[in-house]
Amino acid sequence: MIVEQVWTGNAYRNFNYLIACSDSGEAIAVDPLDHEKCLGLAKAKGWTITSVLNTHEHGDHTGGNKAVIAATGAILLAHANAKDTIPDIDRGLGAGDIIKVGKTVELECLDTPGHTMSHVCLLSRTDTPALFCGDTLFNAGAGNCHSGGHPGELYDTFTTQLAALPDHTLIYPGHDYITNNLEFTLDREPGNARAEALLADIGDQDPNAAMVSTLGLEKEINTFFRLHNPTVKARISEAFPGVGDDPDPKTVFLKLRELRNNW
Ligand SMILES: [Zn+2]
Ligand SMILES: [Zn+2]
Numbered sequence: 001m002i003v004e005q006v007w008t009g010n011a012y013r014n015f016n017y018l019i020a021c022s023d024s025g026e027a028i029a030v031d032p033l034d035h036e037k038c039l040g041l042a043k044a045k046g047w048t049i050t051s052v053l054n055t056h057e058h059g060d061h062t063g064g065n066k067a068v069i070a071a072t073g074a075i076l077l078a079h080a081n082a083k084d085t086i087p088d089i090d091r092g093l094g095a096g097d098i099i100k101v102g103k104t105v106e107l108e109c110l111d112t113p114g115h116t117m118s119h120v121c122l123l124s125r126t127d128t129p130a131l132f133c134g135d136t137l138f139n140a141g142a143g144n145c146h147s148g149g150h151p152g153e154l155y156d157t158f159t160t161q162l163a164a165l166p167d168h169t170l171i172y173p174g175h176d177y178i179t180n181n182l183e184f185t186l187d188r189e190p191g192n193a194r195a196e197a198l199l200a201d202i203g204d205q206d207p208n209a210a211m212v213s214t215l216g217l218e219k220e221i222n223t224f225f226r227l228h229n230p231t232v233k234a235r236i237s238e239a240f241p242g243v244g245d246d247p248d249p250k251t252v253f254l255k256l257r258e259l260r261n262n263w
Pocket of ligand 1: 058115
């Protein structure tokens, strides 16, 4: 499996992905908004894009579908429940479905509601697993729930599905928000040395060569995975006295999400 992260350089700071089979050169394009870059990269690599997958229905993820499909004849995959919001889906996906790309790539579909209610993440079946997580999980952050999502569902997705993946899972998010997110983590947990060091390290990194994090690193630097941390909890109690001085993890998550909305 070969993964190419495509930095769009747009105002929304989207990342698109090509995932290719090294044997056959077949590739899947994930959220190929910048269709010119994705098609150009596939051509340069000698790959054939045979499928397009949308993690969810938002325009900054589906906006390149038409052009890529017109150029390649690729089929379109997305959550089965997105059939009314994403036109012309060829294959509707549900939890546990396997997406094959060429001979060597197998991607498992995770049904991950929260950012929207028809959002999928892809988990590669490789020695080092890779998670393509759209707008569910970002480096050091979590997707918002303003446009068709539910924070309670996002909490369930984080705690029951994402947190359960192996720590060495590589994280490939749909946007580059790492700087803001690390600053939010540090606002919620001043003194998080790992987050401080990473923020200094990445500086204003070139998103064309962005750091790829792991789930284990996220658990250290992503406040949405640190619901049991005493500082995070104490700062939530301070901001929301109504939650008492020992808020449960779900309350912490929901309040973090609320605070991040205005960050
Ligand atoms: Zn979105
Ligand atoms: Zn997005």
